[in-house]
Amino acid sequence: MPGRKRAALAAGGGALLAAGTASAGEATLSAGDTAWMLVATALVLLMTLPGLALFYAGMVRAKNVLSVMMQCFAIAGLITVLWVLYGYSLAFDTTGMEAGVVNLASFIGGLDKAFLNGVTRDSLVSAIPESLFVTFQMTFAIITPALIVGAFAERMRFAALLVFTVLWFTFAYLPVAHMTWAGDGGLFWDWGVLDFAGGTVVHINAGVAGLVAAIVLGPRKGWPGTAMPPHHLGYTLIGAGLLWVGWFGFNAGSAVAADGNAAMAMLVTQVATAAAALGWIAAEWIVHGKPSVLGIASGVIAGLVAITPAAGVVGPMGALAIGTVSGVLCFFAATRLKRLFGYDDSLDVFGVHGVGGIIGALLTGVFAASQFGGSGLAEGVSIAQQVGKQALAVGITVVWSALVAFLALKIAGLFGGLRASAEEEQEGLDLALHGESGYNL
Numbered sequence: 001m002p003g004r005k006r007a008a009l010a011a012g013g014g015a016l017l018a019a020g021t022a023s024a025g026e027a028t029l030s031a032g033d034t035a036w037m038l039v040a041t042a043l044v045l046l047m048t049l050p051g052l053a054l055f056y057a058g059m060v061r062a063k064n065v066l067s068v069m070m071q072c073f074a075i076a077g078l079i080t081v082l083w084v085l086y087g088y089s090l091a092f093d094t095t096g097m098e099a100g101v102v103n104l105a106s107f108i109g110g111l112d113k114a115f116l117n118g119v120t121r122d123s124l125v126s127a128i129p130e131s132l133f134v135t136f137q138m139t140f141a142i143i144t145p146a147l148i149v150g151a152f153a154e155r156m157r158f159a160a161l162l163v164f165t166v167l168w169f170t171f172a173y174l175p176v177a178h179m180t181w182a183g184d185g186g187l188f189w190d191w192g193v194l195d196f197a198g199g200t201v202v203h204i205n206a207g208v209a210g211l212v213a214a215i216v217l218g219p220r221k222g223w224p225g226t227a228m229p230p231h232h233l234g235y236t237l238i239g240a241g242l243l244w245v246g247w248f249g250f251n252a253g254s255a256v257a258a259d260g261n262a263a264m265a266m267l268v269t270q271v272a273t274a275a276a277a278l279g280w281i282a283a284e285w286i287v288h289g290k291p292s293v294l295g296i297a298s299g300v301i302a303g304l305v306a307i308t309p310a311a312g313v314v315g316p317m318g319a320l321a322i323g324t325v326s327g328v329l330c331f332f333a334a335t336r337l338k339r340l341f342g343y344d345d346s347l348d349v350f351g352v353h354g355v356g357g358i359i360g361a362l363l364t365g366v367f368a369a370s371q372f373g374g375s376g377l378a379e380g381v382s383i384a385q386q387v388g389k390q391a392l393a394v395g396i397t398v399v400w401s402a403l404v405a406f407l408a409l410k411i412a413g414l415f416g417g418l419r420a421s422a423e424e425e426q427e428g429l430d431l432a433l434h435g436e437s438g439y440n441l
Contacts, residue, residue: 043249063428199309207354276303279327
């Protein structure tokens with residue numbers, strides 16, 4: 001229960017509950033919490049299908065519109081199956097975990113929950129059915145590898161994508177989720193790292209993997225000399241809107257309760273997103289002379305990303321600062337950084353999710369402090385110390401995700417090749433790999 005427990009820990013109150021289960025006799029089901037979490041779970045799935053699918057589809061060229069949609073839908077199906085087989089267990093099984101003790105269980109869960117063993121109609125996590133908690137966390141696991149799709153859009157083979165997704169999900173997503181959210185004995189948890197809804201687990205993890213994928217695959221044919229404008233910004237704006245709305249389930253849902261913590265998470269999510277959208281287009285207006293539709297859509301995502309780790313522990317003014325900083329810095333990361341270093345991150349996954357996630361994770365350590373209107377840091381922990389904890393978790397996530405992504409890509413390339421051929425790329429992946437066209441005129 002990432003958000004709820006960590007918010008309590010951040011306030012110095014200690015972990016509220018372990019991430020394990022309780023029988024019906026040991027805990028009481030809350031109808032209100034359950035109703036909210038049912039809605040939140042649907043909202044998070046909405047973020048991928050159709051939100052992210054539309055957001056990405058609008059930004060690619062017309063000949064590749066179906067390919068990115070197909071990748072998002074296929075990942076949703078694949079991760080769902082892997083999650084119930086072993087993903088939930090490796091992320092949230094607490095067997096062998098002990099507060100303050102570093103062992104294998106500090107890095108990855110066991111298989112006691114494999115095939116959802118023990119998940120029944122009556123088993124509870126906090127005050128909601130465990131089956132609902134399983135589904136809620138499944139939607140996080142779905143969107144994370146789907147985000148990576150934007151980095152290698154328009155050039156990766158479909159079979160390689162599936163192999164890469166299995167490997168990266170298993171060896172990068174699950175360990176980071178376990179270390180961050182599984183409770184006492186988890187590496188990041190015991191360090192006191194604050195990640196309410198997935199700054200490290202989702203966004204930094206995915207953003208770094210996207211950067212590695214963009215470098216390993218190489219640039220799209222003709223990039224950067226050939227203009228490759230988005231083919232349908234209407235799709236992108238609709239997708240951004242769906243992501244914005246769905247993110248309330250992502251962040252407020254991470255409270256795992258219908259309470260004041262969830263309400264504050266919802267408020268700060270809105271504030272940070274609005275500030276980032278304005279920050280991005282302000283920077284764009286100054287630099288390029290015009291504020292663009294793509295710019296405001298990108299700014300929205302930057303704000304949503306940056307507030308994610310902080311949503312349960314900062315106040316409105318902290319959210320305003322986080323959103324503004326992320327909007328401006330992500331603009332420069334997306335427009336200048338990849339040109340400077342020469343990597344083709346097609347849809348700016350690293351520039352928005354990687355950079356935005358890092359900004360949010362570090363600033364969480366600042367604005368969670370009570371003097372900035374946050375819920376307060378753990379007793380005896382200074383802002384500098386908390387930022388240090390955040391930075392250490394960020395560094396480990398960056399290195400581990402990059403290493404796993406690189407090896408996963410090399411292995412995926414053994415299954416029919418990693419990248420589409422020059423002829424397939426020229427024709428477009430819709431027809432070349434799927435035998436269909438998004439527009440039959």
